[in-house]
Amino acid sequence: MTSVGIIGSGFGALAVALELKRAGHTDLRLWERSDDLGGVWRDNTYPGAGCDVPSPLYSFSFEPNPHWTRRYALQEEIHTYIRSVADKHGITPLVRFGSEVVAATWDEHSSTWTVSFADPSTSSGTREETVDILVSAVGQLSRPRLPAIEGVDSFAGTSFHSAEWDHSFDPAGKTIAVVGSGASAVQFIPHLARDAAEVIVFQRSPNYLMPKPDKPYKAFHKALFHKVPASQRLERGVIWTFMEQFARGLDDESRVGRVNKSVAMWHLRKQVKDPDLRAKLTPDYPIGCKRILFSNEFYPALAQDNVDVVTYAITKVTRKGVVDSAGTEHEVDAIVYATGFDSQDFLQSIDITGTHGQKLATQWADGAHAYLGMYVPNFPNLFVTYGPNTNLGGGSIIYMLEAQARHMRQALDRLVAGDYETIEVTQEAEEAYDRDVVAKLEHSAWAHCDNWYRHRSGRITSNWPGATLPFAKATKVLEPSAFRWA
């Protein structure tokens, strides 16, 4: 029987495990470094954490949830959803918690992966397991990143990253510096601003911000979703259609892009009356180049008297606070880093070695790329979920993960049916695919400014170009000639 080891226990790992289990593959194990499943929805517990894609779409297509309390569910509810899906389908018992994968090495003789885990109880500090197929589901946003600012460690007050929220910290009456104003900051700043004496937001660049069409579902909606599941499928379909159009707005010079920009600018004018603050919050780059954000509460929070937006760069963190490039030292009680994640160095926290001793880190030194974002030459039997160029500027990642899982299931089915031991994408197929992706990305909004979708080499490594349907089509039927089967 072909054994499959999946690293992670977020939506990606679940999508693959559920798909393979349904297809009758039973030798499955999931390795999770933490003590609970859920991925980013276990870790990001900051106040106001929630999805920015409506929940009927940001959920598994085969597991609609009539119990969502609102259109854009909050973290706790999404985490509960993940746990309940894993329980319902018998995935939870397959998860080995406290298993941090540190290395994986391809053995050409046995055609298996030897996977190493951190284990302080052994003399070597590691233990090993062997599997036929290795699936990475470590996500793109699972490693919080602190900024490389002088003195970050010298601050004497409370400080933490938004993905590692310190719930023992009480913001009431405190002066708090928030470093960053991106997707997470937009969600938690309104909560901090309610209780804190003062919030100083250090903004590197402003974001385009759209109104969030969020609302609680009434008892009527929930009853309807429950009794007539087609009604929730209809809502999902409407949202998906809308999001596909939204994604089209991320193409260069698209009319949808111009509409998106008008809406964002109208939202700013409506919610921020102070011309100085409005100027600070007006982006100077094409819409979509950085992630478009959604909130009805962020601008009003910034307009509060106890909130200040500083646009000078931070030059130093001191014992007492933060020094900006104008030379002002802002003394604060706490610093919250909303500085995002190590998203570009795909899989580099794991030492992965493929055929002929090839290191994945070396192969991807100038930025990661993979056939369909999933398969890498020189790395047989390695499947990657949410890999290079599968992130979205608009749309549900879960939709993408399901498409990837279906493709991986086909790969595994063919492997088993053909009595093969290995599947490896050919160099030619990967290169041809990559040329196409790179050409499309050159015309995308992301090509026009600095953003977290880019590797330091300049290559856009995170995002899929365009809407999600073309990805679903590209992955619908496995093309056997793209792979070497042995």
Ligand SMILES: Cc1cc2nc3c(=O)[nH]c(=O)nc-3n(C[C@H](O)[C@H](O)[C@H](O)COP(=O)(O)OP(=O)(O)OC[C@H]3O[C@@H](n4cnc5c(N)ncnc54)[C@H](O)[C@@H]3O)c2cc1C
């Ligand atoms: C705050 C936040 C909000 C978001 N909102 C949205 C949204 O609204 N819509 C959307 O489409 N996407 C959103 N995303 C993107 C989100 O990352 C994906 O939607 C999705 O949850 C990714 O799932 P995943 O399983 O691929 O990765 P993750 O959820 O990151 O899970 C990876 C798992 O792998 C584990 N892991 C990592 N390394 C190892 C290792 N070496 N050994 C063992 N285990 C390991 C981690 O502990 C984690 O449990 C958001 C992300 C964040 C951070």
